[in-house]
Amino acid sequence: MKLIIAVIKPFKLEEVREALTSVGVQGLTVSEVKGYGRQSGHTEIYRGAEYVVNFVPKIKLEMAVADSDVASVVETLAETAKTGKIGDGKVFVLDVEQTLRIRTGETGEEAL
Numbered sequence: 001m002k003l004i005i006a007v008i009k010p011f012k013l014e015e016v017r018e019a020l021t022s023v024g025v026q027g028l029t030v031s032e033v034k035g036y037g038r039q040s041g042h043t044e045i046y047r048g049a050e051y052v053v054n055f056v057p058k059i060k061l062e063m064a065v066a067d068s069d070v071a072s073v074v075e076t077l078a079e080t081a082k083t084g085k086i087g088d089g090k091v092f093v094l095d096v097e098q099t100l101r102i103r104t105g106e107t108g109e110e111a112l
Contacts, residue, residue, distance in 0.1 A: 001096040001109060002070050006061040007033065008081040008089040013059050019080040020063070023072050026112065029062040037087070056087060064096055066109050 008016060013030065020028065034055035043052050065073050070093060077091050101111040 001099060001112070002065055002067060003094045003096050004061075004063050004065060004070070004073055004077070005092040005094070006077050006081065006089060007035070007058050007091075008061065008077075009083065009087065010057055010059050012081050012083070013061075016061070016077065016080045019076045020061075020073065023076050024069060025063050025065065025073060027063060031060040031062075033058050033060045037090070058089065064099060064112055066112065 006016075010032075017028065034057055036054065036056055043050055045051075061077075063073070074091055074093065082088055098107065099109075099111040100107050104111075
């Protein structure tokens with residue numbers, strides 16, 4: 001099993017969720033986060049005053065998937081979240097040692 005973490009632009013969330021559902025992702029955790037990468041924030045003008053935004057708002061998605069589904073999920077994330085502009089985000093894939101569904105006691109991939 002793998003844990004896939006994706007950081008994407010907020011306006012892409014619904015489109016990405018629909019695409020992930022269509023490839024079989026059954027569960028998803030969504031968090032509103034702030035951060036910066038190579039873009040290092042940007043300058044905005046609000047009511048005539050210029051100010052620097054150091055941390056850019058993003059959406060973090062987390063999902064546990066079977067090893068056999070990793071390639072299709074990562075490909076779907078890459079295609080759907082892409083705008084072609086700086087700050088599109090990142091996808092991380094991590095190993096999961098154990099999973100337990102608390103309600104039923106199921107473990108491993110059955111718990112997904």
